[in-house]
Amino acid sequence: MRRLFFAIILLLMPLAGTAQTELPANPAIEDVIQRQMEAFASRDVNTAWTFASPTIQQLFQHPTYFGAMVERGYPMVWTPGEVNFPSLREEEGRPVQRVQIVDGNGRVHLLDYVMVEINGRWRIAGVTILRGQHLGV
Structure with a gap:
């Protein structure tokens, strides 16, 4: 389990x-991104799973494990409030x-979503919470 945790951290580290x-x-x-958050908000981890890249799916092996990780590690994604998309950039070709995300308590969270296009469809390849960049209360 500890090795899996460190593998996730390395995979999700910012570039x-x-x-x-x-x-x-x-x-x-x-x-x-919006559709995956809506799926999480309605606790439909099977649909949320479909927006994850094959690498993420291989890492977690099953939608239930994936959903549990998001619920524990990304509560602002599990139960998002207001969502905005302030910028898009390219890093290392991705x-x-x-x-x-403004959560239910009014706290603002910034996250970076690494995306990958597979067969003409965008998938989420990793998410990094930008620590120390919370705004508000």
Whole structure:
């Protein structure tokens, strides 16, 4: 279990020190993230699972395990409030969508979603909570 935790941390670490290029908004990427959050909010982990990349699916092996990880580690994604998409950039050839979530307590969270396109469909390849960048209460 400890090894799995560290593997997740390494997979989800931000792409530090890489060249970044700002990109125009991509409604298809925003839609995938929004739809996954809606699935989590309605506790439909099977649907939320379909938005995860094959690498994430292989790592967790089953939607139930994936859902449990999100519920414990990403409560603002499990029960999102207001969601905004302030910026999209490219890092190491992959799009990284910045997401701002205002949770039920009014606390603002910033997350980076690493995206990958597979057979013309956007999938979520990793999520990093930007620690120390909470805004508000």
